[in-house]
Amino acid sequence: MGTTVRQATRATVQLARGVAMTLGTYLFVTVLLIATMGTLFVVGAWMLPEAVLLVRRIAGARRRQVAGWSGREIAEAYRPLDGRPFRERFVAAVRDPGTFRDLRWMLAQYAYGLLGLLAVPLWVVGLPVDGVWCGLSRRRALVLPLIGRLADLDARWSTALLKPSPKALLTERVEELAETRAGVIAAHEAELRRIERDLHDGTQARLVALSMRIGLAKRAYDRDGGGDPEVARRLLAQAQDQAEEALTELRHVVRGIHPPILTDRGLAGAVQALAAGSGLQVALDVEELATGPRAPAAVEAAAYFLVAEALTNAARHSGSDSAEVRLARVPHGLTVCVRDEGKGGAEEAAGTGLLGLRRRIAALDGTANVSSPAGGPTVVAAELPYTW
Template sequence: MGTTVRQAARATVRLFLAAAMTFGLYLFITVLLITATATLAVVGAWMLPETVLLIRRIAGAKRQMVAAWTGREIPEAYQLLTGTARERVRAAVRDPGTATDLRWMIAQYVYGWLFVLAVPLWPLGLLVDGVGCGLLHRRAVVLPLIGRLADLDARWSEALLKPSPKARLAVRVEELARTRAGAITAHGAELRRIERDLHDGTQARLVSLSMRIGLAKRAYDRDPEAAREMLDDAQDLAEEALAELRHVVRGIHPPILTDRGLVGAVRALAAGSGLDVAVRVDGLEDPGVRAPAAVEAAAYFVVAEALTNAAKHSGSTRASVRLERLRTGLRTVVRDEGLGGADETAGSGLLGMRRRVAALDATFAVSSPAGEPTVIEVELPCVW
């Protein structure tokens, strides 16, 4: 009986919260009416996306309540409300998630009063008009009913708040559009870097090389010794130009990845970073286990940039790198024991890393609280 009472108490709290939310939603009708009137009058259309955001927060609170009761998360699928006022209004109206939330809200108006009436069932189940079997009979009937009502509310809410396939598709398309834009930006920046390296380094040396060879040809008949010196200089310039080209190629796809694989290349990065770096490898010990070249290159550049940032900005001498083979891809985690506070907008290279991996539909997460370690985690999808 003790277990039943505890479960009923928990269910009563659940029903009380549902009743409170229902009461709040009835008050929220005023906001909906004002927004509808203002939108129809056009001049107040800016209120629509703000009201939709409020509805999203209310629906999100309900999702959390259901997840706390059932242990199952209800996913969200909303489009971003950004841009001009007209674009925000259009996105709010066209977002399938808006229709999903409104459907749940209308249903809550219809059946929510059941939970308002159900809250008094708990004290009713404990009141004693008589003794003995009368109390047991009342508890046996009332307490399980409270739990069933809480389950019913959770099932209804889960079914109504679950995003539709259309909503999931719309969010996915929007996400792909953002990552594609980021990938294009990263690609453009990479092309500009290569162009700059070629123009400032290789091209300048090749121009100088051509001039030296021309001067050597003109001086060959009258001053062979001077011509020989010019050719020696030209040879030095040719070697410098080759070194520059190797540097540019290394920035596109490091040769060390081809020679040693990702694990060997990362260990080489760790050794040359100037930090005390611990490298952990899970599932990649076999040299024959290789991710696609693009995935390895992305992981390599993430580790290289993260270790460079750690050496420059973290204030720590220790870091760690973890490479983990997953069933669906490759996880790369870089952690430094520094001061934290890393900011993507502060030119630390984090935005460049995010854009680089976005082209591969990867996930990118940064945790860098002030005064605490910075952790960069990337999951790159691939087929092994």
């Protein structure tokens, strides 16, 4: 029976928290009504967005309570109100479907929010008086579980009222896709500018110099009096060197678009090559990817460039001579983690290239996080979803 009592106690705590929130909403509704009446007379219109934000916080607290009891998260879908001019905030607060769903829950809370008070008589019936009660075990077995069912019922009602509508979720998804699409376009334009700059400043300049050297060599051979073979030979040797340098830079540009080694050796082999050429002592954990089906090309490229950027930053800025790289399959995708024990303090806005990689990963519906407190360690982690 100890388990039954513990479960009933936990359910009672959950119901008590719901009752406390209900009592708190009684006070808040007064503020909300004042804001609404003030809005009607224009005088208190400025209060409405703040009141809606407070409603959202209360609803969010209730969502967390229910998730703690049921083990299932309740999604949120709101239009942003912070950081906007007052007029836009007011319109967003009034037109947001989430506002009306929260208010509907708050009004319904008046009807069922005090449901948890029923736990008191159930405890009275389920526990003995002065330690003596006929059929105590049977009463506990029948009465105390009802408290848990009350908590379940309360959680189901709150979930049904607080979860966003399919339309709200679709709207949020469309906005998210629009944002990631804009990020992809920006990253694509930046990549094109980088390729153009590399070709213009490197490969193109060397090809122009190569053409000039060949032209000078041709003139040296065609000069009156039989020409000067030694000068022509020296110019051709310089032209050959410049051709090789141009090819090297062209390969560098190609690797920046899509590394051939990634196609030839797969992600595991490509990351091993990155580690070998990084100048760091890198502890690798990529064996899991050496066998089995490969990830889509876009996912492999995003993971490769993330590792490349993180190792480059670690070698240049961390002050550490070692790093750790771990890639692993998960049920719905691929995880990447690069860690170094350097001085930390890495910032995406400082031109490290991580911002562009975050955009690339977001375009694949993935997530990327950078943790780099002062003193280290620096951890760059990403999750790239796809179906194996």
